[in-house]
Amino acid sequence: MKQMNQMKQKSLILAVDRNRRNLELLAEFLGKEGYRVLAAASMEEFDQAISESKDVGLVLLDIAGFERGIWDRCEQLREQGIPFLVLSPRQSVAIHQESLAHGAAGVLVKPLLIRQLLGVIQSLLER
Numbered sequence: 405m406k407q408m409n410q411m412k413q414k415s416l417i418l419a420v421d422r423n424r425r426n427l428e429l430l431a432e433f434l435g436k437e438g439y440r441v442l443a444a445a446s447m448e449e450f451d452q453a454i455s456e457s458k459d460v461g462l463v464l465l466d467i468a469g470f471e472r473g474i475w476d477r478c479e480q481l482r483e484q485g486i487p488f489l490v491l492s493p494r495q496s497v498a499i500h501q502e503s504l505a506h507g508a509a510g511v512l513v514k515p516l517l518i519r520q521l522l523g524v525i526q527s528l529l530e531r
Contacts, residue, residue: 415461415529416440420450421491422469430464437522450477454484461529463488466514467499475506482507487528491516 421427424445431441444450481488490503490511503511
């Protein structure tokens, strides 16, 4: 258990969401779970975070409100070996297929189930 807590303390999660309030809530929640969180609400902030933060262990990417260029960022994450989850505003076969085609480890549909989210985060960070 102690080793898992140490791992969580070292894990940096990049949360990407156009909605700043959702980012704040997610960062607060993940912080209480022991994760360090970096937030990005635009493509520019996303690019900056990826280029400047070499210790990002996981990206949570809410695709709502982003243009198709977001998939280019997903390709960059895949090339850098950074696992990421796509958070989708709705259940969609097209979004699911596009996400996986661009390297997503999975797709979660909002509203998020907290236990499910934590389980997936832990699983991806342990890889």
